[in-house]
Amino acid sequence: MRDWWRGSVTYQIYPRSFQDSSGDGIGDLRGITERLPYVADLGVDAIWLSPIFTSPMADMGYDVADYTDIDPVFGSLADFDAMVEKAHGLGLKVIIDQVLSHSSSKHPFFIESRKSRDNPKSDWYVWADPKHDGSPPNNWLAIFGGGAWTWEPRRHQYYFHNFLAEQPDFNFHNPEVQDWLLGTMRFWLERGVDGFRLDTVNFYFHDKLLRSDPADFRRKEKPEWNPYAMQYHLFSKNQPENLAFLARMRKLLDEFDGRAMVGEVGESHHAIEIMGEYTSEGRLHQAYSFEMLSDNFTPAHFRRQIEDFFGGAPNGWPCWALSNHDVVRHVTRWERHSVDREALAKQGAALLLTLQGSICVYQGEELGQTETELEYFELTDPQGLNFWPEDKGRDGCRTPMVWDGGNASSGFSTGRPWLPIKEPQAGRHAAGQIGDPESVLETYRTLLRLRKENETLRTGxxxxxxxxxxxxxxxxxxxxxxxxxxxxxxxxxxxxxxxxxxxxxxxxxxxxxxxxxxxxxxxxxxxxxxxxxxx
The missing domain is CATH 2.60.40.1180 (Golgi alpha-mannosidase II)
Structure with a gap:
């Protein structure tokens, strides 16, 4: 079915934390393949895999060094093909993350680009001369802290990175960059994937004039824990040139039958409006933002997201989620609005699965999973490492799946997990909930079945x-x-x-x-x- 994505439910898998088949404590593709029957039994339509490509893992795979190969920690291309075949056999679509806005600093193209101003890849990334006083060309900030410009002495220039210095931004104003990135997407489409989740889809283009971002028009009573939130990012992202590239991506996917894209709009201003714009007129199939991934748990808030989106973009299509790999899990985030976490988890399922739009369920939320409290020495996430203790980072929502109570690793691995599984999480394992009609897991199954059997809950x-x-x-x-x-x-x-x-x-x-x-x-x-x- 060509429009299978409309009103669908996608299950997000964080590969490092789903199932380890090798005993090294890190989840992998063979482990995912082993657990796919569990996902199919939930009643979802598709799986989304966070990045599995070759990477130095400065940002857990969101720094890609090879866009057409699998990182050895996860397995091989053969393992990927076997996983896709198994998923399709179970009736599951496969969506993979595409991190197009930036690469790893270890990518061969950036290694070449930083050598000089006159090599074949010299204009593939965003380079700029310093001001006369030696400072960066403007005031753009990096999301993970500090300025968004890093000095390269060989070129006598700065390069731009929205995230870590190890994640230089591609120069999308160069047509060769666009063509090459579309070619990497074609590689995976020809390999049988059913679509893409597009990381930071509004970050692709920057202002060619390199104008400084103004201060946030919403006055702050005191400085933010991350000064990035104190700017209105008018020029460092959200550029109008992005729309034409989204149309090029859509044209590519339309060459293949039944493929779909969902874009992540990373924006604190006008996110719903951008979602609507990006999913209209032959661009993305779906888009989602962080609006429902916030602390806001009021009827007015949820109503506003739905009404604003469909009121502003009647021909667009949203994708909603309550949790993902970047935010505190919603049962913990909203627990002050409840006296019982299990009841809150079930209510979250009922709310999410009756929303108009497509839906994404993050691994473990179907178990009522809560945020893991970690110590500083246990962290791996640069966000937490840089902003502790004001922000503890994203590791707390990325701890491994708890499958059973059979060993210290809760069935995730025979080795020591890359992040610890602590008692509050270990008690919410899948084996203990399967078949229990009062469990969060069986509640999700019931509500997923209700949504699947009623078209009005998907598209009405x-x-x-x-x-x-x-x-x-x-x-x-x-x-x-x-x-x-x-x-x-x-x-x-x-x-x-x-x-x-x-x-x-x-x-x-x-x-x-x-x-x-x-x-x-x-x-x-x-x-x-x-x-x-x-x-």
Whole structure:
């Protein structure tokens, strides 16, 4: 089916932490292949693999040194082909991460580019002369701390990097760079992948005039823990030239049957608007931002994301997630809004899987997994290492999957895991939840099945009711009424037009009166004209 992605559910796999088959403590492709039946049994449509390409791992694979080969820590191209074949045999699509905005500083092209100003790759990265006082050409900042320019003495120039100095940005204003990167995408399409997750898709182009970014127009009472957030990144990313390149990518994918792209919009300003723009008029199939990956857990917030997106881009398509490999897991992030983490995890599943758009589930969230508390000496993530203790980085959401309680590594490895598995996480293992109807895992399976069996939950429209906080209520496609209590307190509402429950948690119904306990959820079939109002 050509538009299989529309309303689909993708399961994100962080390869280092999914399953280790070799005993070295690092997950790999053979381990993923071994566990694919578990993923298929969940009822998802696709898997997304975070980067598995050859890399020095300065940023855990998001610094690519070879775009058409597998890093030995994960296996080989033959292992990749076997994994794709197994996934397709189980009815799963395969999406792989593409990190196109920048490469590793160990990439052969950058090694050549930094040697001189007149070699064949001299213009493949973003180079600039210093100001007369020797300082960088502008004020652009790097996301992982410090300035975004690093000096190269052989060229007497600075090079630009949005992230680490080990991650130099490609110069997308050079057509040869665009052509070459599209060629690497073609390599994987011809190898059978079903699509791409595009890392930092709004970072590809920079302002050719190298104008400085202004201060954030939202005044700060005190400096941020990361000064990057104190700028409005008007020139270092989000450039209009990006749209034409997205169209070129779409044209490439359209050469193949049933392939799709989802782009990550890394932006704190106007993210929903950019998502809409990037998925309209023959560009990306889908886009997602960090709007639902935030600390905000209010009905107004969730409603605003849906209404703003579809109101501004009726022909676009979003992808929503509550957790991923870059943020604190949502059960921990929102725990102050609950008295029971299990109830919060189930409510999160019901909310996510009834949203209009496509969905991404991050490995372990189907187990109700929580953030791992790590000590500084246990960290590997440059974000945590650079900003500790104000920000502890992303390792806490990247700790290995817990499959069973059989050994110290919870079935993930026969060796010592690359990140520790601690007791709060070890207790939420898959083996202990399979078959238990009250478990978070079986709740996800139930709700995934409900979404798959009802087209209206995948592609139907959304109509919200004007309920007071903390109640979120909406109708999907005229067929399902969804009501949520986003608080640890009991609330009551009046509900009309509601029939049988497709899913309930913490709900008491007495005629038109509905009592919602802490993190209560009701997904109801509609009979007649549905309405929800304050009791």
């Amino acid at each position: 429209g959304t109509v919200f009711f004007d309920t007071a906080e903390p109640v979120l209520a909406y109708v999907r496609g005229g067929e399902f009424l969804c009501v949520f209590n986003l608080s640890p307190e009991i609330v009551e509402v009046k509900v009309t037009g509601a029939g049988l429950a497709a899913f309930e948690q913490g709900v008491e119904r007495d005629g038109e009166r509905m009592k919602l306990h802490a993190n209560g959820v009701a997904i109801l079939a509609i009979e007649g004209e549905a309405a929800v109002s304050d009791a």
